Amino acid sequence: MFSDYHTHTLYSNHGSGHPRELAAVAVEKGLLALGFSEHFPLPENVTEPTGGSANMQWDQIELYTREVREAQEEFDGKIKILLGYEVDYLPLFDEQMRANLAKYPADYFVGSIHIVDRFRSDHENWLIDYNNEMFAEGVNDQGGGVAVYTRYYELIRDFARKYDHRIVGHLDMIKKFNINKRYFDTDSEHYLSQVEMTLDVLKETGKIVEINTAGAYKDIGEVYPSDKILQMVLHRRLPVCLSSDAHKPDQVGRDFSATWKRLVRMGFEEITGL
Numbered sequence: 001m002f003s004d005y006h007t008h009t010l011y012s013n014h015g016s017g018h019p020r021e022l023a024a025v026a027v028e029k030g031l032l033a034l035g036f037s038e039h040f041p042l043p044e045n046v047t048e049p050t051g052g053s054a055n056m057q058w059d060q061i062e063l064y065t066r067e068v069r070e071a072q073e074e075f076d077g078k079i080k081i082l083l084g085y086e087v088d089y090l091p092l093f094d095e096q097m098r099a100n101l102a103k104y105p106a107d108y109f110v111g112s113i114h115i116v117d118r119f120r121s122d123h124e125n126w127l128i129d130y131n132n133e134m135f136a137e138g139v140n141d142q143g144g145g146v147a148v149y150t151r152y153y154e155l156i157r158d159f160a161r162k163y164d165h166r167i168v169g170h171l172d173m174i175k176k177f178n179i180n181k182r183y184f185d186t187d188s189e190h191y192l193s194q195v196e197m198t199l200d201v202l203k204e205t206g207k208i209v210e211i212n213t214a215g216a217y218k219d220i221g222e223v224y225p226s227d228k229i230l231q232m233v234l235h236r237r238l239p240v241c242l243s244s245d246a247h248k249p250d251q252v253g254r255d256f257s258a259t260w261k262r263l264v265r266m267g268f269e270e271i272t273g274l
């Protein structure tokens, strides 16, 4: 029996489906729990290069919350429904982010890095998962692939130490556009040492590493994190959960049975729930 703690709705502005529609699919698939983790709105004066389409907006948060609570009532006794947010970490705006988070209590948080500092050229925040062109531009702007993944993993370690978000989202998403190791070598000693340092911090701080099945449908075509990293996770006995990162109802719990079978063959024994 599985639970899915990483899902999006129409309130992400790039997803679809109301919370109750995702909940209906989750019940149909026999999930034990469904967590909604809409992108927490970015601090007010943060600019992103997508015209604000990558995160929930401030005027949507109340409706999102209400619809999740309504789904909780509607499906009471059939499934456990949790209200959560997927939260970015922007060191320059951290005070503001912290104050904003305090105003919106939730059942849990997924901490994820989608922004790796700013473009030097225009001071806009760099979304690492938007498209190929934007990724290439960021790598070029920030001094190459090694500098970029080093910073990416450093940001994960920082937020893991600063926040008690329970789950770490798509741990190696920095690889999303790194087709054929175009920008950096994910098998290199240096890359893996960055991952190792990060996993040590996640262990220390009691995080759950999500195994995100959406990665298989992205350019890189591989679950987040990679098998190599999963072996390292297993070796450290870090708690793991499965997540779909669904952006529409029929993606809830996607590929969970097949993925878990594969993980069991690798040696995983247990999924951690909230």
Ligand SMILES: [Zn+2]
Binding pocket: 086, 112, 114, 169, 170
């Ligand atoms: Zn994400």
Ligand SMILES: [Zn+2]
Binding pocket: 006, 007, 008, 086, 245
């Ligand atoms: Zn997500």
